[in-house]
Amino acid sequence: MERRKFLTTASLGAAAGAGLLLSGCGKKEEAQTAAPAAPAVVTGGETIRWRLASSFPKSLDTIYGAAETFSAKVKELSGGKFEISIHPGGELVPPFGVLDAVQQGTVECAHTAPYYFFGKDESFAMDCTIPFGLNSRQTTAWMFQGNGLKLLRELYAQYNIVNFPMGNTGAQMGGWYRKEIKSLADMNGLKMRIGGFGGRILAGIGGVPQNIPAGEIYQSLEKGTIDATEWIGPYDDQKLGLNKVAGYYAYPAWWEGGPQLTLYVSDKAYNSLSAEYKAIIECASAFAHVDMQAKYDARNPTALKELVASGTKLFRLPKDVMDAAFKYSQEHYAELSAKNPNWKKIYADYEAFRREQHQWFRFAEAGFDSYMQAQKL
Structure with missing residues (x-):
């Protein structure tokens, strides 16, 4: 689907945010105060049941909850005829197995952080975030008004997947540590749980990256399997209890300035839909895209205050750590451009x-x- 067509059907506000929330894709009570409430898009049509495999645990109501928001909006706009059941990581397939599951048609769709799959092609990371990349607003602008969606659709076509932006956490915190990082030397040999592509840069400055699903982070840090971890930010980190097993909380996450989450849809399943149902997928994912970051932005401030009040010690990552990571990342991107045609183009x-x-x-x-x-x- 061409980018302009996507924007025509989905631009109830993914890039504009407020417009989406006040449109027919928004909450009914809000729509009544700002504009006439829009009816459901579909009043007829066949009944469809899909399954969505999430990469995240159900306990994280923000990032896992984006899929639930999406599913609820699909059901609402279809008049109850199009239902998508949501399954947490590990229930249907492993958290890092969702791309293969959608590609192979095991499930119709999935919700994930695409940089988990950089081992297949580093280019997947740009559908989420790369170290020293775009922030959340810039990412949304690139996807919806730049060439991001077009270029990534070309990449995903190689995997029988149609992708839709569906959420962003905003800039993240720089992780939890057993002791404060005071210089680049403290990174040497540091075993750190770090998601996706950022781990490769961490390794380049002396760290030892570990790719561990959210549900296993606490135990790994508690047992000493890792020395440090990052997840997202105060609200989710507090839910995971990371402050109980590590007392130092860093900022900023140079590896995640605006990580985007993505809805994967099997191209076979998507192409079998009517035009109306395709429009619903686009609209609902755009609504969930805006809603997810709004939740993080609203909930993180209180959670951070509570963490600090309970004894968490905040610190800023030293400049020499930031500079070393930046230098290595730029060198690595140049190397990738020389050997990976997909990466070079995107x-x-x-x-x-x-x-x-x-x-x-x-x-x-x-x-x-x-x-x-x-x-x-």
Whole structure:
């Protein structure tokens, strides 16, 4: 599907946010105060039942919950005729097995962080995040108004998958440590649970990356199998109890400035849908995309206050750690461009878009934020 067609059917606000929440894809009570409530898209049509395999545990109501939000919206817009059951990681397939499951048609769809699959092709990481990449708003802009969706659709076609942006955590925290990291030397030999592509950069500056599903992180840190871990941010980290097994909390996560989550749909299942049902998939995933980050942005501040009040010690990652990771990441991206045609094609566009975005964001966004954050409100 061409990008413009996607935007026509799905642009009830994935890029604009507020417009989506006030449209027919938004909450009924909100729609009534801003505009006439839109009827369900489908009043007839066949009854369809799909299964969605999540890469996340059910206990994480934000990231796992995005799939539930999506499913509920699909059911609402179809008048109850299109239902998608949600299954946590491990119930149908392993958390890191969802791409294969969709590709092979074991399930119709999945919700995941695409950088989990960088071992198949490093290019998958750009559908989520790469170290020192785009922030969440920039990622959404690249996907919906730049060439991101078009380029990634071409990649996923090789795997019999149709992809849809479906969530973003916003910039993440830099992880939990048993002791404060004071210099680059402290990274040598550090065994750290770190998701996806960021682990490769961590290894380049002396760390030892471990790829562990969310449900196993606490036990691994408690038993000393790892020395440090990152997950997302205060709200989820508090739910996982990471503050109970590591007392130092770093920021920022140079490896995750705006990680996007993605809905994978089997191309066979998707192409079997009517035009109306395809539009519902696009609309519902766009709604869940906006809703997920809104939840994180609303819940993280309180959780961070509670963590600090309970004894968590915050610290900023040292500049020499950031500089070393940045230098190695740029060198690695150049190496990938020389040997991976998919990466070269997608990253060239990604890099150019990032350059333009930072030239803009440094003025209005950064200028406003830096002033406001210095005020005593």
